Amino acid sequence: MCILHLNKTNSIPNKKMKISMNFLRLSILLSFIVSTTMVYSQKLKKNQFHNPLALQRADPFVTKTADGTYYFIATAPEYDRIEIRSSKTINGIKEAKPVVVWRKHTKGIMGNHIWAPELHRIDGKWYIYFAAGSAEEKWKIRMYALSNPSEDPTKGEWKEEGQIVTKKDVFALDATTFEHKGQRYLIWVDRGPGNVVNTSLYIAKMTSPTTVDEKQVVISQPDYDWEMHTYKVNEGPAVLIKNGKVFLTFSASATDATYCLGLLWAKEGADLLDPKSWNKLDKPVFFTNEKFKRYGPGHNSFTVSEDGKTDIMIYHARDYEKIKGDALSDPNRHTHARVLKWTKDGMPDFGQDIDDNDMALKTKKK
Numbered sequence: 001m002c003i004l005h006l007n008k009t010n011s012i013p014n015k016k017m018k019i020s021m022n023f024l025r026l027s028i029l030l031s032f033i034v035s036t037t038m039v040y041s042q043k044l045k046k047n048q049f050h051n052p053l054a055l056q057r058a059d060p061f062v063t064k065t066a067d068g069t070y071y072f073i074a075t076a077p078e079y080d081r082i083e084i085r086s087s088k089t090i091n092g093i094k095e096a097k098p099v100v101v102w103r104k105h106t107k108g109i110m111g112n113h114i115w116a117p118e119l120h121r122i123d124g125k126w127y128i129y130f131a132a133g134s135a136e137e138k139w140k141i142r143m144y145a146l147s148n149p150s151e152d153p154t155k156g157e158w159k160e161e162g163q164i165v166t167k168k169d170v171f172a173l174d175a176t177t178f179e180h181k182g183q184r185y186l187i188w189v190d191r192g193p194g195n196v197v198n199t200s201l202y203i204a205k206m207t208s209p210t211t212v213d214e215k216q217v218v219i220s221q222p223d224y225d226w227e228m229h230t231y232k233v234n235e236g237p238a239v240l241i242k243n244g245k246v247f248l249t250f251s252a253s254a255t256d257a258t259y260c261l262g263l264l265w266a267k268e269g270a271d272l273l274d275p276k277s278w279n280k281l282d283k284p285v286f287f288t289n290e291k292f293k294r295y296g297p298g299h300n301s302f303t304v305s306e307d308g309k310t311d312i313m314i315y316h317a318r319d320y321e322k323i324k325g326d327a328l329s330d331p332n333r334h335t336h337a338r339v340l341k342w343t344k345d346g347m348p349d350f351g352q353d354i355d356d357n358d359m360a361l362k363t364k365k366k
Contacts, residue, residue, distance in 0.1 A: 044091075044357070045357075045360055045361060046305075046360060047305050047310050047312070047339050047360040048356075048357040048360045049090060049091055049336070049337040049338070049356065049357060050091050050094050051334075051336045051337060051338075051356050051357070052334035052335055052336050053072075053090070053091070053093045053094050053314075053334075053335045053336060053337055054072065054074065054085075054093060054094065054334065054335035055332075055334050055335075056076075056077045056331045056332060056333070056334065057074035057075065057076070057077075057316065057333070057334065057335045058074060058075040058077075058299065058316045058333035058335075059074055059075040059115065059116040059117075059174075059236065059299040059316065060072065060073075060074040060299070060300075060301060060314045060315065060316055060335040061073050061074065061116075061117065061118045061119060061301040061314070062090070062093070062301055062303040062312075062314045063119050063120065063121070063303065064303050064304060065121065068088060068306065069086055069087070069088060070086065070087050070088070070089070070090055070092070070093060070303065071084055071085070071086050071119055071153060071154075072084070072085040072086075072087070072093045072096065072335075073085075073117045073118065073119045073128070074117070074316075074335060075114070075115050075116055075117070076114070077331030079104075079112070079113050079114050079115065080103060080104045080114055081100050081102065081103045081104065081114060082100070082101055082102040082103075082114065082117050082128060082130060082146075083098035083099060083100050083101065084098070084099050084101055084119065084153055084154050085097065085098050085099070086099075086152070086153075086154055088306075089306055090303070090305070090306070090312065090337055093335075099154040101128075101146075101148075101153070101154065101158050102128070102146055102158050104132065104135075105135060106135060107135050107136075108134055108135055108136070109132065109134050109142070109144075109163070110132040110134075110144055110160075111132070111133070111134050111135025111136070112132065112133035112134060112135055112137075112138035113131070113132060113133040113138050113139070113141060114130060114131075114132050115130065115131040115132070115141075115173060115174075116130060116131055116173065116174050116236070116299065117129065117130040118130070118175065118176055118177075118301075119153060120177055122177070122184070122209045123209065124149065125147050125148065125149050125209070126147065126148040126149075126150065126153040127145055127146065127147050127148075127161075127177075127209050127210075128145065128146040128147075128148075128153075128158070129143060129144075129145050129164070129175040129176070129177065130143070130144055130145075130146075130175075131143055131144070131172070131173035131174060131175075132144055139171075141171050141172065141173050142163050142164075142169070142172050142173075143163065143164040143166075143172045143173060143175045143188060144160070144161070144162065144163055144164065145160075145161040145162070145164055145209070145210045146158045146159065146160055146161060147159050147161050147209070147210075161209075161210045162210070164186070164188075164210055164211070164212065165211075165212075166188070166190065166202070166204070166212060166216060167214070167216050168190040168191060168202070168216070169190070170190055170191040171189075171190055171191050171199065172188055172189065172190045173188065173189050173190075173235070174188055174189040174235050174236050174237060174299075175187070175188040176188070176237050176238060176239060177206065177209075178239040178241070180241060180246060180268075180272070181268075183205055184205070184206040184209075185203055185204065185205055185206060185272060186203070186204055186205075186206050186212050187201060187202065187203045187219075187237040187239065187248070188201075188202055188237070189201060189202070189234065189235045189236075189237070190202055192218060192221040192222075192232075193218060193221075196232065197232070198221060198222050198231075198232035198233065198234075199222075199231075199232070199233050199234055199235050200218045200220060200221035200222075200234050201218065201219050201220040201221070201234050201235075201237055201248075201250055201264075202216050202217065202218055202219070203216070203217060203219050203272060203273060204216040204217070204273070205273070215273055217273055217274075217275055218275065219248075219264065219275050219278045220234050220248075220250060220262075220264055220278065220280060221234055222234055222252065223280070223282075224282055224283075226252060226253065226258075226260060226262075226283070226284050226287070227252035227253060227262065228252075228253065229253035229254055229256075229258035230253060230254035230256070230258065231253065231254050233251070233252050233253055233254070234250050234251075234252060234262070235250065235251050235252075235299070236249075236250055236251035236298060236299035236300070237249070237250050238250075238300050238301050238302055239302075240302045240311065240340075240348070241268065242311070242342075242346075243342070243346030243347075244267065244268045244346065245265045245266065245267060245268055245346065246265060246266045246267075246268060246270075246272065247263065247264070247265045247348060248263070248264040248265065248266075248278075249261050249262070249263055249264075249285070249300055250262050250263075250264065251298035251299045251300075252284065252298075254327060255296065255298075255327045255328060255333075256295075256296055256323055256327040257288050257295040257296045257318070257321045257323075258288070258296065259287075259288075259296035259297065259298040260284040260286060260287035260288070260296070260297065260298060261284060261285050261286040261287070261297065261298055261300060261315075261350070262280070262281060262284055262285065263280070263281045263285045263348070264278050264279065264280050264281075265278070265279050265347075266278045266279070285348070285350045285352070286298075286300075286315070286350040286352055287352065288321075289352065289353070290321070292355045292356075293319045293320070294317050294319070295317060295318045295319065295320060295321050296317055296318055296333075297315050297316070297317040297336075298315060298316065298317070299315065299316055300313050300314060300315035300316075301313075301314045301315075302314070302340070305339075310339055310340075311339070311340040311342075311348075312337055312338070312339060312340065313337070313338055313339075313340045313350070314335065314336070314337050315335075315336055315338075316333040316334060316335055316336070317333065317334065317336060318330070318332050318333055318334070319332070319334070320332075336356055337356070338351070338356040338357075338359045338360075339351075339359040339360045339362075340359075341359065341362055
């Protein structure tokens with residue numbers, strides 16, 4: 001009894017001591033986390049980003065609305081659904097909760113390989129353009145559209161508008177749309193002309209948000225070695241109109257460390273349906289840089305900073321080179337953001353030899 005009594009008595013201060021020590025450890029840990037977060041936040045300058053913005057999200061597309069809301073959409077690694085995130089800041093995308101707005105079919109079309117969704121506001125409606133195979137034939141890739149009249153694309157009902165039908169209609173994907181001088185255009189990817197298997201970029205005028213005109217022309221196909229690693233590829237078009245030019249970035253080669261961005265441009269007043277209007281750089285503008293652990297950057301989109309004054313490029317990349325198995329089965333293409341600068345000649349400066357957040361500090365050329 002005496003021994004039992006002594007153990008009970010001694011256990012009270014021991015428990016108190018343990019609680020105090022645990023509380024002290026927790027306090028120290030919380031202080032460290034808070035101080036670290038504050039220091040990290042203080043290090044971020046204007047237009048610097050908490051990269052990666054989204055883990056395991058490829059083919060990222062960000063659009064900013066008139067009220068300043070950013071909507072983020074991308075390819076999920078399971079290739080089975082479409083999600084949207086919303087945020088009042090670009091950095092806020094990192095913590096924004098994904099809202100699933102559509103899932104693949106269990107049978108037939110739109111049943112496999114749900115790729116590269118883009119979100120656009122057209123004539124008072126939201127549209128999502130995306131690529132998909134069929135449940136039975138995953139490589140039977142075509143372009144499809146969804147629509148939603150809601151002001152907020154994460155709410156309301158999404159309606160399936162069906163396939164965007166084109167004349168080639170062999171391997172259609174990566175649709176993007178833009179308006180220029182009162183005319184809406186669609187640029188997309190399909191097999192190129194001739195007998196050589198490749199993917200090329202096509203353009204056409206749109207006759208509605210889900211249909212294209214009969215005149216459909218190729219404006220780019222793989223011409224250089226950097227576009228032909230493993231596969232001959234031009235894909236992932238993204239448009240930016242500025243400085244009297246229509247700029248078009250695209251991605252080339254396989255989706256591994258050889259993936260990279262190329263650049264086309266046409267004069268603002270040119271006939272965009274004339275292939276001769278388009279100029280193409282003979283070298284990639286953004287590609288693997290081991291120094292920054294940036295491997296296979298590509299399939300970008302463009303948006304603007306919160307104050308509307310700075311162009312921002314959103315893209316995906318891996319942080320390692322070696323991939324086990326098929327690159328498309330590797331989920332670790334992460335979304336990044338970086339400032340896009342401009343040269344004195346009005347051309348985009350992608351900052352190949354500069355890290356993401358250092359682009360915000362780069363001296364602007366006059």
